[in-house]
Amino acid sequence: MPVYTTRADAETAGHAVGILLLDYKGPFVPGDVGNATSYDYPVLFRTVPKATSARVFAGDPELEAAVIEAAKALEAQGVKGISSDCGYFINYQDAVAKAVKVPVYLSSLLQLPFISACIGRKRPIGVICANATALGNRVLEMTGLGSEREVFIKGMRDEPIFGSSVTGDCLQLDPDAIEAEVVGVAKRMVSERPELGAFLIECSMLPPYSKAVQDATGLPVFDFLTMIDYHEKAAHRRNYDG
Amino acid sequence: MALHRRRPLAEAYGHAIGILVLESRFPFIPGDVRNARSFGYPVFYKTVSGLSAADCLAGARQCAGAVVEAARALEAQGVKGISSDRGALALFQDEVREAVRVPVALSSLLQLPMIARTLDGARPIAILTADADALPPALLARPDVAVANPLVIRGMREKPEFDAAILRARGTLDSDLMTAEAVDVVRKLRSEHPDLGAVVLECSMLPPYAHAIQQAVGLPVYDFVTMIDYLQAATHRERYAGYY
Numbered sequence: 294m295p296v297y298t299t300r301a302d303a304e305t306a307g308h309a310v311g312i313l314l315l316d317y318k319g320p321f322v323p324g325d326v327g328n329a330t331s332y333d334y335p336v337l338f339r340t341v342p343k344a345t346s347a348r349v350f351a352g353d354p355e356l357e358a359a360v361i362e363a364a365k366a367l368e369a370q371g372v373k374g375i376s377s378d379c380g381y382f383i384n385y386q387d388a389v390a391k392a393v394k395v396p397v398y399l400s401s402l403l404q405l406p407f408i409s410a411c412i413g414r415k416r417p418i419g420v421i422c423a424n425a426t427a428l429g430n431r432v433l434e435m436t437g438l439g440s441e442r443e444v445f446i447k448g449m450r451d452e453p454i455f456g457s458s459v460t461g462d463c464l465q466l467d468p469d470a471i472e473a474e475v476v477g478v479a480k481r482m483v484s485e486r487p488e489l490g491a492f493l494i495e496c497s498m499l500p501p502y503s504k505a506v507q508d509a510t511g512l513p514v515f516d517f518l519t520m521i522d523y524h525e526k527a528a529h530r531r532n533y534d535g
Numbered sequence: 536m537a538l539h540r541r542r543p544l545a546e547a548y549g550h551a552i553g554i555l556v557l558e559s560r561f562p563f564i565p566g567d568v569r570n571a572r573s574f575g576y577p578v579f580y581k582t583v584s585g586l587s588a589a590d591c592l593a594g595a596r597q598c599a600g601a602v603v604e605a606a607r608a609l610e611a612q613g614v615k616g617i618s619s620d621r622g623a624l625a626l627f628q629d630e631v632r633e634a635v636r637v638p639v640a641l642s643s644l645l646q647l648p649m650i651a652r653t654l655d656g657a658r659p660i661a662i663l664t665a666d667a668d669a670l671p672p673a674l675l676a677r678p679d680v681a682v683a684n685p686l687v688i689r690g691m692r693e694k695p696e697f698d699a700a701i702l703r704a705r706g707t708l709d710s711d712l713m714t715a716e717a718v719d720v721v722r723k724l725r726s727e728h729p730d731l732g733a734v735v736l737e738c739s740m741l742p743p744y745a746h747a748i749q750q751a752v753g754l755p756v757y758d759f760v761t762m763i764d765y766l767q768a769a770t771h772r773e774r775y776a777g778y779y
Contacts, residue, residue, distance in 0.1 A: 323777030330777020396653035396733065396755055406648045410679035411638035413629070437648055439678065491638060504772040513638050513769045523765040524653065527755040530745040535565030535572025
C-alpha cells in the first residue's frame with residue numbers, strides 16, 4: 294500500500310463520482326441519476342443552490358459561480374470525476390472543466406460524437422429528452438457533434454403521466470406508467486425513422502426505462518448512466534486476473 | 536420468455552461483442568483485447584483473412600472487402616457491437632459501419648473526442664502506442680478522432696521487452712518487465728507535461744498495464760477495453776433493481 298495524505302476538506306473517502314444536482318426535489322427511483330443504487334460504486338451528490346431547471350436550461354451566467362463552487366467542493370472530497378443530473382448543465386461544461394483537475398462530464402449529450410462515429414452519419418440518432426423545445430442547435434453544437442449530423446429529437450413533456458410527474462413539485466411517480474410512455478415514444482420514433490441507429494436518452498430521470506426501450510426496439514441505448522459508468526471505469530482501472 | 540427466431544448462420548448464441556483480429560500470434564495475456572477473460576461477458580473473435588499489419592497500416596483499400604466480410608460474419612453470429620484488436624482498422628471504420636446494423640468502433644482512438652470534452656481544452660492527452668512512427672496520420676485526422684487538445688504520442692518501441700516481445704514477435708512476453716516499461720514511459724511523459732489530463736492506450740496489447748499506469752500517475756486511463764465495455768453496456772441494458 295502506498296502512503297496516503299490527508300485531504301484537508303474531505304469528510305470521508307472512496308467516492309468515485311461526484312454528481313451535481315438541480316435544486317429540485319423529485320422521486321428519484323432506482324435507475325435515476327439521483328438514486329445511489331443506480332451505481333455499482335459510491336457516488337457523492339451535491340445540490341447546486343438555486344439551480345432551477347429553467348436557469349440551467351438557459352445557461353444563466355449568474356449561476357456559473359455556484360456550479361463551479363459545488364464542483365470544487367466535490368473535488369475536495371476526492372471524487373475521480375464530476376457529472377450532473379441534468380443534460381443542460383452542459384452550459385457550464387467548459388467553465389467547470391477549467392476549474393477542476395478531474396474529468397468533467399456534466400451532460401449525457403456529450404456521448405453524441407462517439408455514438409455518431411459508431412453508427413455512421415447516414416443513420417439518425419434518436420434523442421429522447423424531457424423538453425424537446427429546449428434542446429436546440431446551440432446545445433447540440435456544444436456536444437462537439439457536427440452540424441450536418443441528423444439528430445431526431447422527441448420530448449416526453451407532452452406525455453400525460455411524465456408531463457405531470459416532472460413539472461412543478463412532483464410528489465409521486467409511477468415508473469410502470471412512465472415506462473409505457475417512454476416505450477411508446479421510442480417505438481413511434483423507430484416507425485417514423487426506420488433507419489434509426491441508436492437512442493440517446495438525455496434526461497436523468499429516464500435511465501430506469503432504458504432496458505425497456507432496448508427490448509422494444511433492439512437498438513443500442515445510451516444515457517447518463519452509460520456515460521458515468523464509462524468514465525468511472527477509466528478512473529478506476531483494475532488488474533486483470535484471467 | 537418470448538418467441539425466439541433462429542439465426543441461419545449462427546453456430547452459437549449469446550456473444551456480446553464481435554472482435555475483428557489480424558493474422559498475428561503473440562502471447563495474448565489477461566487484459567489484452569485478444570484474451571477472452573479481459574471481458575466480463577462473452578466475446579466472439581473473427582480473423583480477417585489475408586490482412587497483414589502492414590496492409591492495415593497502409594489502409595490498403597483492396598483489403599476493405601475482407602474486413603467488411605469478416606464484420607458481416609460477426610453480425611450473422613448475433614453480436615451486438617463490433618470492435619477490433621488493431622487501431623489502424625479504423626481506416627475501414629466507414630465501410631464496416633455502412634455494411635452492418637450494429638454499432639462499430641474499430642479503434643480505441645474513437646474515444647478521443649469524448650475524453651477531450653471532459654478536460655479543459657489546453658490540457659494535453661497522452662497516447663501510448665506500439666510504434667509512434669507507425670500511427671497513420673490519416674487516422675488521427677479523422678473527424679471522429681481529431682481533437683483540439685494537444686496530443687502527446689509515445690511509442691513503446693525504445694523499450695527492450697516490448698520491442699522483443701511485440702515488435703520482434705519473440706514468442707514470449709514478460710508481463711512484469713512490460714509493466715515497468717509502460718509505467719516508465721508514462722511517468723516520464725507526465726513529468727514533461729505536468730498538466731496531462733488523461734492517458735489513452737492506443738495499442739490493444741497495452742490494457743494489461745492500465746492499472747499500473749494509473750497507480751503511477753493518478754490519471755484516467757482509457758483503452759480498447761474501456762471502449763468495448765462501454766459499447767457492451769449500451770447494447771445490453773439491464774434493469775435497475777435498487778431501492779428508494
